[in-house]
Amino acid sequence: MATETRIRDTADLSKAAIAACHHPERLQRDVYNEPSPQSEPTSTAAPLPVDPTLGDQLDFQKAHVHREHYLAKMAEMEFCKAQGSLVEVSVVQKGAFQVARMLNESLLGMSPHLAPQLAAMSYSWEIERHLTAALRQRLGEAA
Structure with a gap:
């Protein structure tokens, strides 16, 4: 019974349960926090690269990897700002x-x-x- 519930909750990668599961980890990485008020706001959504072979059909995994890559870059940028090695x-x-x-x-x-x-x-x-x-x-x- 518990196994079937777990399978049902994890069957689709876009389910809210999976997002909720990863939410605490993202909070620990400080991804959801706003940049410091001293810095200019940085957009969290980087534009996807245009690949003419794929057209408009980018799959979920590639979009997810792309988003995570740029969120990691944003977190790295905020870390460098906090260290003082990056200035405006x-x-x-x-x-x-x-x-x-x-x-x-x-x-x-x-x-x-x-x-x-x-x-x-x-x-x-x-x-x-x-x-x-x-x-x-x-x-x-x-x-």
Whole structure:
């Protein structure tokens, strides 16, 4: 009797009993949790690759494997974010922009300070040496 019930519950892979059986394991892997609020949301459904030989008839197993593959990649991505080895592109771009703007302002601010000093110099090697020293100083401050 119990065997027949078990066979009836597991006869079809798409049954709710099978999904419920695997639900605790998926919770342990943190697949159902939302990504952290600091990160942009990632779509859980990756598009299926188009295979012209199969047409629209992808079987359940291939779709299931495809979905699990991308869910595992999502879990791996969240792990890397938690470790700090993966950061968002927008954060890096914002930081790079701020550093570039600071360096730009620093270098453009040199001309009012250097103009009177360079006007008093008459030899080109002296001007070159003074400019090089000023640039090294500003770039050293920026680093």
